[in-house]
Amino acid sequence: MKEGQASMNKGTDRIYAWGFVSILFAMSLLFFALPVKSFSDVENRPLQKVPKLTWENLWSKKFTDDSESYVTDHFPFRTQWVGAKSLMEQMRLQQENNGIYRGKDGYLFEKFNKPDQTAILKYTDAVRAFANNHQGANLTFLLAPTSIGLYPERLPWLAEAYPQTDVNHLIGQELQSSLTFMDGFQFLRPAADSEKAIYYKTDHHWTTYGAYLAYAAYAKQMGWTPLSEDDFNIETVTDSFLGSYHTRSQFSGLTPDSIQTYMPKNGIPTEMYIADTNETFKSMYASSYLSKKDKYSYFLGGVHALMTLHTELPPEQVDQQKMLVIKDSYAHSFLPFLTQHVKDIHVIDIRYYNGSISDYMEKNGIKDVLLLFNTTTFITENNLLKLK
């Protein structure tokens, strides 16, 4: 045995043999004995169901693949193991885990590498084609940076991210001749040093304050008078929000974020219709999510392919009758502000909506469109190519 070790005494050897075997059997017994969960709150995703043994599944390797996922998903003490791994990574001075940096001031960041320029141009081409096909419509494109774009100085020591300003600039150059382009840096950067957080520290979304800044800029762009912050009752609805960056990185010892709502003081209720499920709600906020892991879904009750927001605004408050918002989830905390100006807002999440947007606009007589995306979604989301 060149790389092996010399044999030890009999007693120790027995401990090794029986110890190893006992751990293996104990874990597999626990695995079968523990109750089967169908959803992981910590990871915020459904867990693999018991694989079905059929010839077809066996042949296509689906059975074996599902079994592997089933075992990892339902492994006893899964969360604790993952937490232990994250801890060990930090002990070895690693500043990132599963693609998430542990930055300064409690900020977690998603890595942002140099994007593929040809892919970006494909997406901007799609948006331009969309604009060209709707010459008569009033189109605005609002591109929000993500937190790593606005706070590169909060990255771990010596870590570097590709500058999102460059990416937004490139996208702007490609689009500004076809529609009204709004670069999020323009209105977020002046507030970057304020006390109020623009982004969640543990999640990839902007805060309600970040969304407010975007709203104020958009309203000005549209020629409306934005409400001031004093026109709202600002309430903290939770202060125990550990978001998606935490989910991925499983870093321990983080300070949870708090989520605010901006409730207009002269509140006119908004009716929220979810076309996916044909349900109507009296509120844009789903408080049931506040007790779950995925607390950002408090806004609008999460992601929907198609929904409408109807607000019975008094005529003097109506800046616009109807509009369409094509968006990612950054719009969820942004849309409640818009309801103070627009009576009917149609909202399409292009990642999940499979119909023709042009047909939809024609059918509903929509002439005003806002496209709202964050930079990371925009440069990676293949579904954008559905725009025509």
Added chain:
Amino acid sequence: MVFSSLLFLFLFLPAVLLVYFLSPWRVKNFVLFVSSLIFYAWGEPVYIAIMLLSTITDYSFGLLLSSPKLSSVQRKWIVVSSIIVNLTLLGYFKYADFLINNINALLGTQIPLTELALPIGISFYTFQSMSYIIDIYRGTAKAQRNWIDFATFVALFPQLVAGPIVQYSTIAEQLRHRTVNASLFAEGVRRFIIGLAKKVLLANNIGLLWNTISSSSADTLPALTAWIGIIAFAFQIYFDFSGYSDMAIGLGLMLGFRFNENFNKPYTAQSITDFWRRWHISLSTWFRDYVYIPLGGNRKGLWKQIRNILIVWLLTGIWHGASWNFMLWGLYFGVILIFEKWVGLKLLQRLPSWLRHSYALLLILIGWVFFAFDELPHMANYFSAMAGANHQPLWNNETLYLLYTNAILLVLLVIASLPKPKSKRSLNPIVQLGWHALLFLMSVAYLVDATFNPFLYFRF
């Protein structure tokens, strides 16, 4: 299935151990054979047929060869047929598309590709099967009459996927008579845990560093980053592969088999000749015994020897994968070995040991660049980054970031690449027990997290 998966560790392995140890001796091989089939079929339900075909063919050829009535010409034909069957299987599944691609490129033809997935372990079990027939032909082994015993030898799950390549003669006796006891089992457990930790804790994590560096454009890579990258790759491939061999040897011991060692601290080598005595030993031995020596080795004069070395190293290269870069890699070592044989080693002896060591490491690292990039332009760009010929600074912030966030891991990798200090060998058994338990638990934590668990040697 791979060893470094929770399903293998906590379901498959305990089940196999339970059935294996409860079964009487006469059915133990059958238990192993069936377990190995399940292990293999797990990833490749269809390709099990190919393995069985290779097994049945060589089993029959073996029986034929042992018949005393054959003339020497007939015996030769049997060996040649067996080799043709095995190399055809290997060639068709591993090299057909490579060949077609090159023919299409060269002649402008449009021959369609086969687009077959490579059957797992085919490079390993065809070599084992061939060694069996050749050993019988040479009289160093007797034909196995029991089909189950022979099939167990070929399919034995510990070494099926990634070796070590077990020559039939080393294991023939153990197929019939082997001992299983607590101290062998314990030795197997220790060895398995070390292998698991090498793969999961060391190889996978340093592999992330290599991924980061190799996926960024080589045009903008500072020289120091490029060097850190290839060092990371060198560590990744060593700990990945030797970890897998350790796990195989460990599992073998638990079941009562003693496989030969496959690695012996290769990065402590003082020359390339020395390196290849320490790296993937079972493969170099195989090529020495079944190619180099039959070709005449060093007994037919200088030119024939050079020819033989080049043939062996071209084959060694292409064995690692159907791509030009592997051939280049093999040839590269072939040329260095020839150089060392005639002048190099004599020159090296005059140098101090640290310089010999640096010489070997430098050449090994350059070799890994050939190995790592299967597209020649990428390879060239990476070389130019290492040479600082891409007009980049020597290092930048990212270099320093990658260095300090991996510093502890790199130190551990260096320590793990060196021979064990004497003081550690005589450590208190309780401390050792705790150490192995800790390594095992840490590996499980990383496996549960397993967002990154590719097994590099599936390409072979």
